[in-house]
Amino acid sequence: MKKTSWKIVLPAMMALLLLLQVGCGSGSGNSNNQANQSGSSGAQSTNGGSKEKIKLQFWDMHTEAEQKYFEDLVKEYNAAQDRVQIEYSTYNQADYTATKLPIAFSGGNGPDIYMISPGDFMKFSNSGYLADLAPYFPEGVKEDFLPSALDAVTVDGQIQALPYEMELMGLYYNEDMLKAANVEVPKTWDELLDAARKLTTDKVAGLVLPPDKGAYFNFNFYPFLWQAGGQVLAEDGKTSAFNSPETAKALDFWGTFFQEKLSPAKLQYGPWEIDNLGKQTAAMQICGTWAVSRIEEVFGDVPIKLAPLPIPEGGKPVTTAGGWKFAVNAKSKNLEEAAKFVMWAFADQDTSRPLKWATETKFAYPARQSVIDAGQEIYNKGLRQVFTNEIYSSAIPEPVYNPAVVEAIGDAMTRVMFGDMTGEEAAKAADAKINEAMK
Missing domain, CATH: 3.40.190.10 (Periplasmic binding protein-like II)
Incomplete structure (x- = not known):
């Protein structure tokens, strides 16, 4: 009898095993891997x-x-x-x-x-x-x-x-707290700052803004920047426009709320959660459209109202659409x-x-x-009509920038918030980083 070569038998055996596996519905292990x-x-x-x-x-x-x-x-x-x-x-x-x-x-x-x-x-x-x-x-x-x-x-x-x-941004506020402090609903930056000072107590924040770096941090700042006439990039989209008096003005305004402890550096609830206002640990909060449903479902007994974002003198109404x-x-x-x-x-x-x-x-x-x-x-219906009739037309889509640009903007905001730099100094430092990132 002629001796069978393993070079012939092995492929045949492997093919048979494979057929048996398919016939039994096996093979999921390889898919999972x-x-x-x-x-x-x-x-x-x-x-x-x-x-x-x-x-x-x-x-x-x-x-x-x-x-x-x-x-x-x-x-x-x-x-x-x-x-x-x-x-x-x-x-x-x-x-x-x-x-x-x-x-x-x-x-x-x-x-x-x-x-x-x-x-x-x-x-x-x-x-x-x-x-x-x-x-x-x-x-x-x-x-x-x-x-x-x-x-x-x-x-x-x-x-x-x-x-x-x-999702658009607006100024939510506790109507009773404003009335008790004899504060009108702020329409300008000066009025917003004055209201926050009058409303801040040991237990209540005058205004909630996001205190920590991240996407939501910048999202809240863009309306301030645009209202003042500032921009991140020039019209060519390739060079920075951040180093400007308008940007410095927006940064200084943002930073004042933290420097004067009108906005907390630490929050019990996320800065995107209207619970800060609903639990009455804050008198005002800049927040988005998503807050309306939670106000209706959970905080219907809290007198929360809504207004467009205040603007600087000579500025224009702007909000972010995220x-x-x-x-x-x-x-x-x-x-x-x-x-x-x-x-x-x-x-x-x-x-x-x-x-x-x-x-x-x-x-x-x-x-x-x-x-x-x-x-x-x-x-x-309800608070929605303020967004629809007073805010929607001023919305600008949230911009998308590469990570280094986002980081530079966040760094500038943080430095002004905690007094390390003035708005002018922070705008100049960020401008150099943005130009480097755009190369």
């Missing part, structure tokens, strides 16, 4: 007879009603089809932006789907973590989005996130499936989901004209 390495956990596309679903990780930073909205959204999507399983996780906002997302992505384990703030947008774009969503818009829907909303997330022709809300964006991990093994979920949620022909988000779950202005038109009635 690939997913873990790419940051996209779960099974791969259903093929070769496998019935295992593609699992996509979706992370954000929502709480309470907003968290429930996304939990229900994920349940609805998971039940509507049998190909993809979305796994939703939410985290404390400060931890989410400062540590959770950056660490996950740097370690190669970023989620497939996530929320990104405008302040962090360019950092993730430059790192290659934002997928181009342009190819996934349903026919005709992209034209329904406000051009300014899409422009804010477009880099080199790529739509790198889906805008689904526009809002988180839906993003897809460009390195996800299941990028197409992740993009389809994002489009289904807020860019579908069916506008019921974005309408519910902007009118029932919270108060924000949608990024789609058809949704704005459909929700027009509710935008004139």
Whole structure:
């Protein structure tokens, strides 16, 4: 009998084993290993007879009603089809932006789907973590989005996130506290500063502003800068315009609230939480549209009112239009499936989901004209009418800058807040850093 060569037998045995594995529906271990390495956990596309679903990780930073909205959204999507399983996780906002997302992505384990703030947008774009969503818009829907909303997330022709809300800033105040202190609702910077001085006590902050560096920190400062006539970049978009008397004026004004201890350097609640006003530990707070729903649901017995942001003498009314964006991990093994979920949620022909988000779950202005038109009635109810009729027309989209520019602005604000520099000195120092960053 002729001796059989192992060079012939081994390949045949391996092929037989592979066939047996496929026949038994095995192979999920290899899929999970690939997913873990790419940051996209779960099974791969259903093929070769496998019935295992593609699992996509979706992370954000929502709480309470907003968290429930996304939990229900994920349940609805998971039940509507049998190909993809979305796994939703939410985290404390400060931890989410400062540590959770950056660490996950740097370690190669970023989620497939996530929320990104405008302040962090360019950092993730430059790192290659934002997928181009342009190819996934349903026919005709992209034209329904406000051009300014899409422009804010477009880099080199790529739509790198889906805008689904526009959140404006206003001045919330406790009407009873102002009356007790014989203070009129401030309309100018001088009046705001005078009101904060009269309203500040050992137990009550005159005005809540964000005290810590980060995206929200800069978000609150931009209206002050623009109202004074200052800009971060020149019209060419390539050089700094930060070193100006207007910028120095805005920085000095911002810093005064901290230097005089009218705004706390430490807060019991996040500076984005209207609980500072609702729990009556503050008399005034600059906060966004998202606060309206919580005021109605939790603090209905607190006399909270709303006004446009005060402006400097000779300045113009301006507020910021921010809002988180839906993003897809460009390195996800299941990028197409992740993009389809994002489009289904807020860019579908069916506008019921974005309408519910902007009118029932919270108060924000949608990024789609058809949704704005459909929700027009509710935008004139309660505090919303102040945003709609007095603030909306002055909104400028929150700008996106590269991380070094964001850092330079934050450094300038901090130095003036704690008396290390004057506004003029801080503007000059930041200007040099911004020009360096733009090279």
